[in-house]
Amino acid sequence: xxISVLISPLNADELFFTGKTTVVIDVLRATTxxxxxxxxxxxxxxxxxxxxxxxxxxxxxxxxxxxxxxxRNTKKVEGFTLGNSPLEYTQENVFGKSIILFTTNGSKAxxxxxxxxxxxxxSFNNLGSVANHLLDLNKDFIILCAGANGMFxxxxxxxxxxxxxxxxxxxxxxxxxxxxxxxVSLSKSFGKNISKMIAETEHGxxxxxxxxxxxxxxxxxxxxIDNVPVFSSGVIKNYEPKVEQSAN
Amino acid sequence: xxISVLISPLNADELFFTGKTTVVIDVLRATTxxxxxxxxxxxxxxxxxxxxxxxxxxxxxxxxxxxxxxxRNTKKVEGFTLGNSPLEYTQENVFGKSIILFTTNGSKAxxxxxxxxxxxxxSFNNLGSVANHLLDLNKDFIILCAGANGMFxxxxxxxxxxxxxxxxxxxxxxxxxxxxxxxVSLSKSFGKNISKMIAETEHGxxxxxxxxxxxxxxxxxxxxIDNVPVFSSGVIKNYEPKVEQSAN
Numbered sequence: 001x002x003i004s005v006l007i008s009p010l011n012a013d014e015l016f017f018t019g020k021t022t023v024v025i026d027v028l029r030a031t032t033x034x035x036x037x038x039x040x041x042x043x044x045x046x047x048x049x050x051x052x053x054x055x056x057x058x059x060x061x062x063x064x065x066x067x068x069x070x071x072r073n074t075k076k077v078e079g080f081t082l083g084n085s086p087l088e089y090t091q092e093n094v095f096g097k098s099i100i101l102f103t104t105n106g107s108k109a110x111x112x113x114x115x116x117x118x119x120x121x122x123s124f125n126n127l128g129s130v131a132n133h134l135l136d137l138n139k140d141f142i143i144l145c146a147g148a149n150g151m152f153x154x155x156x157x158x159x160x161x162x163x164x165x166x167x168x169x170x171x172x173x174x175x176x177x178x179x180x181x182x183x184v185s186l187s188k189s190f191g192k193n194i195s196k197m198i199a200e201t202e203h204g205x206x207x208x209x210x211x212x213x214x215x216x217x218x219x220x221x222x223x224x225i226d227n228v229p230v231f232s233s234g235v236i237k238n239y240e241p242k243v244e245q246s247a248n
Numbered sequence: 249x250x251i252s253v254l255i256s257p258l259n260a261d262e263l264f265f266t267g268k269t270t271v272v273i274d275v276l277r278a279t280t281x282x283x284x285x286x287x288x289x290x291x292x293x294x295x296x297x298x299x300x301x302x303x304x305x306x307x308x309x310x311x312x313x314x315x316x317x318x319x320r321n322t323k324k325v326e327g328f329t330l331g332n333s334p335l336e337y338t339q340e341n342v343f344g345k346s347i348i349l350f351t352t353n354g355s356k357a358x359x360x361x362x363x364x365x366x367x368x369x370x371s372f373n374n375l376g377s378v379a380n381h382l383l384d385l386n387k388d389f390i391i392l393c394a395g396a397n398g399m400f401x402x403x404x405x406x407x408x409x410x411x412x413x414x415x416x417x418x419x420x421x422x423x424x425x426x427x428x429x430x431x432v433s434l435s436k437s438f439g440k441n442i443s444k445m446i447a448e449t450e451h452g453x454x455x456x457x458x459x460x461x462x463x464x465x466x467x468x469x470x471x472x473i474d475n476v477p478v479f480s481s482g483v484i485k486n487y488e489p490k491v492e493q494s495a496n
């Protein structure tokens with residue numbers, strides 16, 4: 001099993017992902033929010049890469065079961081029902097709903113990787129479940145850090161490093177690219193106190209300044225959720241193992 | 249003084265660099281080669297981002313004072329006089345010459361950053377001189393890692409981390425972005441034995457497989473050259489302090 005890490009979605013074009021297994025990480029906050037929404041009973045999350053497309057998809061939906069969620073520059077997009085704080089994605093707000101999600105980095109990263117054969121989202125919250133799922137898949141995979149406006153994101157890279165570390169505990173014969181080795185090293189150097197680490201990052205400080213301190217603590221919780229969000233045919237749902245049909 | 253690190257040229261467009269101070273690093277091997285060529289008396293190095301443009305610039309030059317240098321996939325480009333091994337850029341080969349340089353990552357990164365107000369190239373070889381020059385400039389700056397085909401390069405990031413570490417020894421009140429903090433951390437984790445570190449990277453292993461082991465040892469030498477290559481108006485020359493004119 002070979003593991004590599006992409007520091008930013010800009011480092012590869014859409015076709016790069018064709019046929020690959022990809023894990024998208026956007027700790028602050030898209031992939032944390034996706035995991036939370038699905039945990040709280042959302043039917044599905046539909047990631048989009050422009051606000052205009054969010055509006056268009058929303059216009060095609062009906063029956064009051066579709067809500068718009070997301071942010072621009074950490075704040076809720078005007079006209080959207082929810083922002084990008086995972087704490088908003090409660091059972092009361094999302095149960096049974098389709099959520100169209102637009103965010104500055106995370107939803108775009110997922111759309112960028114849409115041609116992947118397997119496309120999974122990961123955060124600190126569901127890192128353990130994702131590690132076990134990747135172990136079952138037993139394929140080479142790429143971790144795509146959503147980054148920050150095309151640039152490096154410390155919290156995403158450290159989450160990538162922790163995911164890799166978890167897998168190397170569970171499985172032998174794992175080959176790491178240079179980017180994967182660097183992520184593991186950074187997770188060792190910075191990842192002991194996740195909440196403190198996040199609070200000290202550029203993005204963490206911006207969130208705190210905008211009144212989202214509770215989000216930091218929530219996004220830092222390791223293995224608090226046990227789902228595996230999987231993207232397929234344009235929507236993200238909880239992974240459910242296929243039930244083998246009886247031969248009778 | 250604020251220092252940030254760009255992991256790859258793809259993380260920012262050309263206009264991002266307008267008015268900025270930028271240090272380009274491509275340890276294997278473009279910025280090592282540039283520093284070596286200038287040390288050995290090359291008149292200038294002209295970085296280009298396509299082979300076609302190299303041929304065109306070369307066609308405009310005359311008098312036998314212009315040579316083509318560079319590589320594609322570590323090997324010398326067909327029809328070029330020199331490859332990208334710094335060991336080829338001897339006094340005998342380059343003294344007094346203009347060198348048109350095309351490489352897979354390094355020369356492209358320099359051209360990408362061409363709108364910078366100050367554009368400097370750095371390698372392990374001339375890291376100390378560059379640190380002192382940046383100290384004199386006393387401006388915020390960006391380190392642009394040439395990377396590997398748009399992706400992360402461990403040796404470039406570690407060289408960036410060492411350059412930052414050198415500066416933090418010389419100056420107080422340095423602000424590091426997350427990418428700069430990560431580079432410093434990686435240089436501490438991997439940078440104790442530079443030659444061994446480079447030999448273990450993906451790019452280092454490819455060079456060794458292609459018979460360039462001596463290049464690794466050469467590129468790993470810390471502070472073996474004391475020049476500061478500066479890009480201005482399309483060409484790279486050694487930095488020379490302006491001589492203040494007498495008032496008389």
